[in-house]
Amino acid sequence: MLKIENLSKNFGKKVALSDINLELNSGIYGLLGDNGAGKSTLMRILVGVDKPTSGQIYYQEEEISQLKEKYRSPLGYMPQEFSVFPGFTAYEFLTYMGALKGLSKATLKEKIPQVLSFVNLEDAKDKKVIHFSGGMKRRVGIAQAILNDPKILILDEPTAGLDPGERIRFSNILSNMSKDKMILFSTHIISDIEAITKNIIILNDGKMTAKTTSDKLIESMKGKVFEKSIPFQDLSRYDKKVQIIRMRYEGQALKIRYTGRPLDGSLPVEAKLEDYYIFHRNKSCHTL
Numbered sequence: 001m002l003k004i005e006n007l008s009k010n011f012g013k014k015v016a017l018s019d020i021n022l023e024l025n026s027g028i029y030g031l032l033g034d035n036g037a038g039k040s041t042l043m044r045i046l047v048g049v050d051k052p053t054s055g056q057i058y059y060q061e062e063e064i065s066q067l068k069e070k071y072r073s074p075l076g077y078m079p080q081e082f083s084v085f086p087g088f089t090a091y092e093f094l095t096y097m098g099a100l101k102g103l104s105k106a107t108l109k110e111k112i113p114q115v116l117s118f119v120n121l122e123d124a125k126d127k128k129v130i131h132f133s134g135g136m137k138r139r140v141g142i143a144q145a146i147l148n149d150p151k152i153l154i155l156d157e158p159t160a161g162l163d164p165g166e167r168i169r170f171s172n173i174l175s176n177m178s179k180d181k182m183i184l185f186s187t188h189i190i191s192d193i194e195a196i197t198k199n200i201i202i203l204n205d206g207k208m209t210a211k212t213t214s215d216k217l218i219e220s221m222k223g224k225v226f227e228k229s230i231p232f233q234d235l236s237r238y239d240k241k242v243q244i245i246r247m248r249y250e251g252q253a254l255k256i257r258y259t260g261r262p263l264d265g266s267l268p269v270e271a272k273l274e275d276y277y278i279f280h281r282n283k284s285c286h287t288l
């Protein structure tokens, strides 16, 4: 559906995206990367809000900058910084966004209740959005992005600020929606990706370091992840020896989960996506 070729973006001397090549078809893709990795920049360029420094993006074989309206109508986008007009109720805001998207009054009358129910905000439809919690604002953001039944849905950190219940609901909704759509969502939350899709794209400091499935990434960590209980005061010593992925208190001791040469008394554990991500996050280019 979308083809990205040799895409780069510089902000002055800062290289925000470097030579990205990517093909996105129908299905859900999770875009994972640390703060400043380039996720929002990539999404802004994909939806045409920003221009690349070099490279091309094709939608059904045509360059998007040539398509104009023809590209806008299949697109749904929720930016990371999502602001709404303070005086609007959720219903009014959606009406306004729908009008901007060129939807007719009759279509909106049918669509708005559907999307409100989709994001579980029917009861709040007449409340002013300014009084909404962060999670509710996010859900209004998702609602406006899907008003036009987009073929390409781009959601920048849609789960930020959602509580665990909302998160599960959101995963289910997204999974049900993906049949004929391409959905790209960004997140820092690895468990959100695991709950929603197997297709993962990892950005690391502007470079795409992986575009694969979570199964393959987990497979690559097999036999490389261990756990060991250590006295709390020894943490800094162990931190120099191995790469600690995560730790937790266990009674008086600290249980560390790590990769590297196995320490005495360590047990290998089943690898998880998080192990891959943390293990590779500081390495530069590691294309799978």
Ligand SMILES: Nc1ncnc2c1ncn2[C@@H]1O[C@H](COP(=O)(O)OP(=O)(O)OP(=O)(O)O)[C@@H](O)[C@H]1O
Pocket (backbone or CB within 6 Å): 011, 014, 015, 016, 033, 034, 035, 036, 037, 038, 039, 040, 041, 042, 080
């Ligand atoms: N308009 C801009 N002007 C200058 N630098 C920018 C601009 N937008 C982004 N950058 C820089 O480009 C890099 C990528 O930023 P981007 O917002 O795409 O990262 P991100 O992965 O979305 O991060 P986060 O997880 O914090 O949202 C960062 O170093 C950022 O400071």
Ligand SMILES: [Mg+2]
Pocket (backbone or CB within 6 Å): 039, 040, 041, 080, 156
């Ligand atoms: Mg961002």
